[in-house]
Amino acid sequence: MDARTIELLKQVSTATISTQLLSRGLRNTFLHGIKPLTGHRMAGPAFTLRYIPAREDIDVLAVYQDYDHPQRKAVETVPPGHVLVMDCRGQGRAASAGGILATRLQVRGAAGLVTDGTLRDTPEIAKLAALPVYAAGASPLTNLAQHHAVDLDVPIGCAEVAVYPGDVMVGDAEGVVCVPRHLAQEVAEAASEQERLEAFIQQEIAAGKPLRGTYPPDEATRERYRLQADG
Ligand SMILES: O=C([O-])CC(=O)C(=O)O
Ligand SMILES: [Mg+2]
Numbered sequence: 001m002d003a004r005t006i007e008l009l010k011q012v013s014t015a016t017i018s019t020q021l022l023s024r025g026l027r028n029t030f031l032h033g034i035k036p037l038t039g040h041r042m043a044g045p046a047f048t049l050r051y052i053p054a055r056e057d058i059d060v061l062a063v064y065q066d067y068d069h070p071q072r073k074a075v076e077t078v079p080p081g082h083v084l085v086m087d088c089r090g091q092g093r094a095a096s097a098g099g100i101l102a103t104r105l106q107v108r109g110a111a112g113l114v115t116d117g118t119l120r121d122t123p124e125i126a127k128l129a130a131l132p133v134y135a136a137g138a139s140p141l142t143n144l145a146q147h148h149a150v151d152l153d154v155p156i157g158c159a160e161v162a163v164y165p166g167d168v169m170v171g172d173a174e175g176v177v178c179v180p181r182h183l184a185q186e187v188a189e190a191a192s193e194q195e196r197l198e199a200f201i202q203q204e205i206a207a208g209k210p211l212r213g214t215y216p217p218d219e220a221t222r223e224r225y226r227l228q229a230d231g
Pocket of ligand 2: 098099121
């Protein structure tokens, strides 16, 4: 994934990206119900972790003694610049990670943390200066009370959206959208162009122009936009 594509995607809104994906036939790309915890914008390829339901005879506290426990391994192997995306089947009675793991992700240069479950230690996570974090809420209970980490870097569902490793996860104040990897570059370019045009339309509407002719822009409005862009 080239750096320019990531940079462009980080600057545009999830609303704009959703429209660009819809215009290419993709309707189910926004992770509904997932909210920002730290407020930082996010863009980076997905590295995934899949959880299945926990079972009491297997998921006991002693499993954390294994440093290769898949949850811990995910945190230690997500490549820098990638977003760790966790599939919790939308279940949040137990947290999918906590403050120490999130701090480790930040130190390792991860581009973000996304879960369709919950997180614990959220007051500390909210203070992280550089890591974008998105979750469905908070739960103080550790993950193995409900979740069993199984697979790394496989296709997952997150908030009922298909996420394939390498798809680009983009986050802003409204939440997270998943951009299929093969569309990332063209969507990034088209979304930037759409936002330049919409900034002009926004100015016109604020200055008193009616919707008719302005939004969507007719040829005359487009011509004024081109003149402003050239000038
Ligand atoms: O048990 C967990 O999910 C991990 C945890 O609290 C932390 O990372 O601080
Ligand atoms: Mg903790």
